[in-house]
Amino acid sequence: MLSQFLDGPRARSAFVLKVVLDSPWSMRIEDDAPISIVAITHGRMWIVHNGSSVPVPLTAGDVVIARGTEHYVLTDDPAREPTVVIGRGGHCRTLDGTRIFESMSLGVRTWGTSAVRPDVMLVGSYQTDGEVSRWLLDALPPIVVLRSTDWESPLIALLADEAVRAEPGQQVVLDRLLDLLLVGALRAAFAGGAVTVPAWFTAESDEVVGPVIRRMQDDPGHPWTVAELAAAARVSRAQLARRFQELVGEPPMTFLTRWRMSLAADLMVEPDATVTAVAKTVGYGSPFTFSTAFKRAHGRSPRTYRDEQRAEASDRRSSLTAPHGA
Incomplete structure (x- = not known):
């Protein structure tokens, strides 16, 4: 992970x-x-x-x-x-x-x-x-x-x-x-313990939660359900929900949504990214549904986020290529 x-x-x-x-x-x-x-x-x-x-x-x-x-x-x-x-x-x-x-x-x-x-x-x-x-x-x-x-x-x-x-x-x-x-x-x-280890880091080694998180990350576009993830982990839905909450601090579907929206934010700033393509990659069949979820997570639409991030990256590159005394 x-x-x-x-x-x-x-x-x-x-x-x-x-x-x-x-x-x-x-x-x-x-x-x-x-x-x-x-x-x-x-x-x-x-x-x-x-x-x-x-x-x-x-x-x-x-x-x-x-x-x-x-x-x-x-x-x-x-x-x-x-x-x-x-x-x-x-x-x-x-x-x-x-x-x-x-x-x-x-x-x-x-x-x-x-x-x-x-x-x-x-x-x-x-x-x-x-x-x-x-x-x-x-x-x-x-x-x-x-x-x-x-x-x-x-x-x-x-x-x-x-x-x-x-x-x-x-x-x-x-x-x-x-x-x-x-x-x-x-x-x-x-x-080495130089930082406090976050919950998601330790969860990877858990025999139940670890495989579930890896499945979510390996294939974020799959229409995962708690039942399917629980079956993959060979536990009941209640057991998975309880164990996941205990180790990660949030329900499996909340984690999955957060992961998808984080991944989507990275994908949106790629040169050839489109809302439709990114929506499909992270498991949303409708660009409208994806845009709604993205705005809820990031406070702005995917296109606005993309334009802001590209402008900021351009400003930083210009700053680096300009004379350092400028």
Whole structure:
């Protein structure tokens, strides 16, 4: 089941940067990216997020998973006030609004104040999210810290090497490496207890609920009924309903509807998506019935949702391709 959710955050032209800083330094991250991953490769620093006044120390080898809508501060000293703000698309400015990205460029995808390896980190940010992956993101706290003593990945060193290259197709390479790093980090976070495991994660291992959820996810377009799902699980309808509610926290059909609507939201932003095609994929024979259910779930019609999401994605891509001081 986790694979279904991890398939959501797939980088497309992700923002990847090597940051190299001499003390003193302090910067506030306000990029509003759906999710970011920060890997510390050299030195020592601290992270403080809005929801906590307790600074968290970071050392080489540590990895941070941050939900970008939660602003946070990275600094060499938790008592130091930020002097730099990293905004949407990686745009950098001082507190008085001075644009500084170009003046602090140290080469290909490298930015900072020194190239002599003081405090060094790799930053990768996803620019769009999906409704399916949002189930996963909603299960995460604002900041997840994986310690080097608890989790180690060769992908960090590989991403560090590839981040500073300027080869043909390099963005695709960086996107895929970032995907692998994020998936590995999330898997370690769930397995190691770094985050509170959500109900749907533990339900997969249940001999009754697990197979039922997999059937729903494998074939969302099938006209599932509680009776059919119960028969597949070899239990009565009452047993399935009781067990499902106990482990997942909602009835089977409510879960199925939520899954279908989340999947539909992802499908609607695909280039060739139509309301009729998406409706059929997620189990609705009538585009009208599908549109009604979609609006109930997302607060707007499928077409309006599609147009808004495409416009937002276009804005983020424009932000990334524009000069960072702009």
